[in-house]
Amino acid sequence: MIWLTWRQFRTPAIAAATALALIGGFLLWLGADLRSFYDAAVTGCTTECTDAAYRTLLTNEYGTKILLAGLLVMAAPGFVGALWGAPLIAREIETGTHRLAWTQSVTRRRWLTAKTAVVGGAALVFTAALAGLLTWAAAPYDDLVDDRFTALVFSARNLAPLGYAVLAFAIGLTAGLLARRTLVAVTATMIAFLAVQLAAATLLRPHYQEPVTEDMTLAEAEAAGDIDSFNVGEDGATLQGLRLPGAWVVSDYMDVTDASGDPITSDTIADCDPGGPPGECMSQFGAHFDVTYHPADRYWTFQWIELAGALALAAVLLALAYWRLPRGVN
């Protein structure tokens, strides 16, 4: 059965190996180039040697490349699941060859096991290779930018892509079994996989653990991280886009109040020196706010949860296929 699986899978495997060589080559180049740039700009820094300056420098130089590589690593399992997983059963049914394959002296469960092991295994290796290379290539950048919870980074590094590789293959396989038509199954797999990734990033991941809510003064926030924007109006002050290093800030907008909990309005700050730094002015009032976030040390816990969740869902889908296939597909 391994022989037949490999014989049928040979052409896609060669295509995938070629793609892997090309993309892998690019990632290796990216990693090497990034490191030599890092050595010149950071290790050998002579002027403006601050983390913020390094961040700007590396983001300008490599931000887009790494973002695109990340998107590729996120999409790879979807493509592999759709192009390898979905036709696995659907194409056999479409061409009628399932009546040849399933009347040899091999049970359909064993047929499915061989297909899953070889093709599913290849899908996992393919994504793992890409994700591993990107994780390595982007490591100095990721360390410096320290924003590993961002969806486009979190899903494209370390363990998360491995779970998605297995899940996308399982989605494709099951979609092919249920739809019985290759084109329908391929489309359904792409859509379903995209939906799963969006749902995981927006609906599920923020709740893997109860986020921490902390009272923080504006001065502390400015010392610890970056603030995108801070607005003072007639009704009060709000803070937007707080970034804490390595952490995942869940709150988007935060109401800023003074030390006694009253809103800070444009009237409140009228006395401040208009030319002085805003933080100094705010500190006079003891400006503070509540921020809800996941601390940086939860990163690996979240990675493992993401992996386990994807594997569990894949196991359910594969179990469905194992249950359904021996019962006949017509």
Add this chain to the structure above:
Amino acid sequence: MDTPVITTTALTKRYGSHPALTDATLDLPAGRIVGLVGPNGAGKSTLLALAAGLIRPTSGTIEVLGNRPAADAAQLARVGFVAQDTPVYTQLTVADHLTLGEKLNPRWDRRTAADRIRQIGLDPAKKAGRLSGGQKAQLALTLAAAKRPDLLIFDEPVAALDPLARRAFLQSLMEFVADLDVAVVLSSHLIADVERVCDHLVILAESRVQVAGDIDDLTADHYRVVGPRGTLDTLPAGVEPIAADHTPRQSTLIVHNTTGRPLDLPGAETIGLEDMVLTYLHRAEGLGTPILQETRS
């Protein structure tokens, strides 16, 4: 080979509300070439797919060689199946198909397979997608036969073939049967093919089994009876009318004599296989007696 090759009890398969096979109770004996005839959509493919274990019944039971179809690898090894339109992997070569057969079947007969491929003149390096319909059918037949099954099932093996290829295929099939000591069940909507190859017959129409039996018995037990109007209104017990046609002066009946004794009716004469099949098919569709004179064999 004493166990019947296929035994079914009230076997039913429905797709949604559409019945594909209804209430089929059959005992297909060992050591025969069984022909399944009926129009397209009569349930032939459904019955054979159930026997091959490709689908499962909605209700009722089916046993093939004493076991549940496709129950395990051993059961699969005992049944060879050549599906309708004889599917092969278009991207794989003829030689690949033989390797496939060898890798997936413990009882694979490499010598038979190689001899057959040589005999029918197939180029082993040729991709199966570039074979003609007749060559594809021969390849599929070779795969199924070299598996050395106890039962070979063919679903409309020759339907898509031209007359020459059809003749060659049936010739190959009969050679295999003679060489391999294998039971055969094949379906066809061409009565002539069945008559040429088979010795046991099952007539299927409108998803139901109309009649089943050895062809010699069936042809010996079906009669046309002609008599003056009114004289044939009551028939002896065990003599069942299949079709009746009345003119003001006389009645013509096609009857099935199930008594096991010669039919004792004046004006009764046996009818040919094709007439008998047509009579059952017309009855199943709710039509009257077919015009038999033109089709008599």
